[in-house]
Amino acid sequence: MLILHKVYNSFVMKPVIILEKISVRYRAPEARIRTFKEYIIQLLRRKVRFKEFRALSNVDLRVDEGEIFGIIGRNGAGKSTLLKVVSRVLMPTEGRVRLRGRVSPLLELGAGFHPELTGRENVLLNGTLLGHSRREVESRLMEIIEFSEIDAFIDSPLRTYSSGMVARLGFSIATTWKPEILILDEILSVGDEAFRAKCEIRMARFRDEGTSTLLVAHDMITIGKLCSRVMWLDHGEVKAVGLAKEIVDLYRASQRAKKKV
């Protein structure tokens, strides 16, 4: 099976995401300079020292069509930074990013929601925020509302929603259109069991239709269950890449070793 998979991989699989030698360096002023006056003073004294912080260094990544690719690592390992590079929010300091198709990020649900607007108005706002035209959003409106299971409240202002309802609406908007690349950051931890199951079904359908998913999760069971391959990041560097089970086992072993020390 494994050999078949590899052969299939090399002949048919087309890369959807290619990252080459990606580095992201933040230059943070050593003492935090926030006012203009301070900056000028420090600049005149030539005292603006910068401390370099490497969020990612030399990361290569290739994700193929229809793959669910997991990223694991401890807090601050650079997982979210990597997702930002792929979703074009962050231009890497070095390296090359190539993408094929539309990226739909679900980094934090409902980032663009406005509390005073109704659910319906927020759907239109968020749909266009994802780059769809108004007509496209309007034609899928019913479908979005239905999936999010908040039909009764869709014309109430968003501030009256529970956090679960907001999350459901956000997921529903972001996944109504089949993207070529789906980015999920810890979002499967929201919502109740039933909604989570619905989300997983939708993700599986996307995968079968060729969508590639980049998934960050701390829950190794989720990673092991959903992902085909996994990358383990540590302090901004690639520690290991490979089949999900192998990498998860490696990662777990190292975590256990650390706990013992």
Next chain:
Amino acid sequence: MENYSLTKEMQSFNEIEFTYDSQKRKSPALEELFSIIRYRDLIYQLIRRDIVSRYKRSILGVLWTMLQPLGMMLVMNIVFSKLFGRVEGYTAYLLSGLVAWSFFSQTTTSAIHQIVWGGALMRRIYLPLTAFSVSSSGTGVVNLFLSLLPLFLIVLITHRPITWAILFLPIPVLLLTAFALGIGLMLSTFAIRFPDIKEMYQIIIQAWMYLTPILYPEDIIPESYRHWVLYLNPMYYLIKMFRSLIYDGVLPSLNIIIIGSVIALGTLLIGWIYFSSRMDEFAYIA
């Protein structure tokens, strides 16, 4: 585990059509322009959100957009009409200047607020970052058109001549928009690095307003100062253009039109190019 030597593998992908390649970017200013055109429906939604959310919980709603300049005019009229009462139809003179000025000050201030608000958004999702300033200008234009209604009313009441010149009003409105957008883009680029700009700008805009003939006629400025106070002030030309159409009922002089257009469009161009050249840094700072 896989052996991750990508470079060799990569060469075989050169024939694949990628939709995005960070190494094959056109000029950032042009790319941003195409991007904002693609996202035009988002601009519409952002403008709508600004207008709807602002008045959603108030009883008078959108009526406030018209009442606000009227109220301000009323206050200033009481204070200054004794001083400048000799200006014919002072109320109309004052309101026409005030409407144009509040459009400029509101649009630029909101551009700064929007980019700060958008900080949370632009760290999560790709969108053309000029969208914040562009939608601020759009909201400003909608509010400006709403406040034209009370202005027309005052112009009628004070018996100012209404002529066909009024049909040209969209031109100074467009130039004002271009100028405000250019300034808004520059300001928001600074404001991301230095949040203090927000406070500083409030003082600057206050001083700037008093230096512009809005509540006083321009002839009270002594001849020797005019060069500095008036002719170097971009808003002088733009407000004069706006005012001559609606208050004087005549076309502005060719000189004013040319200088005003050059300043407005030049500011927009510089602001756009400057903003786009700094755009990539925003996610690192904000």
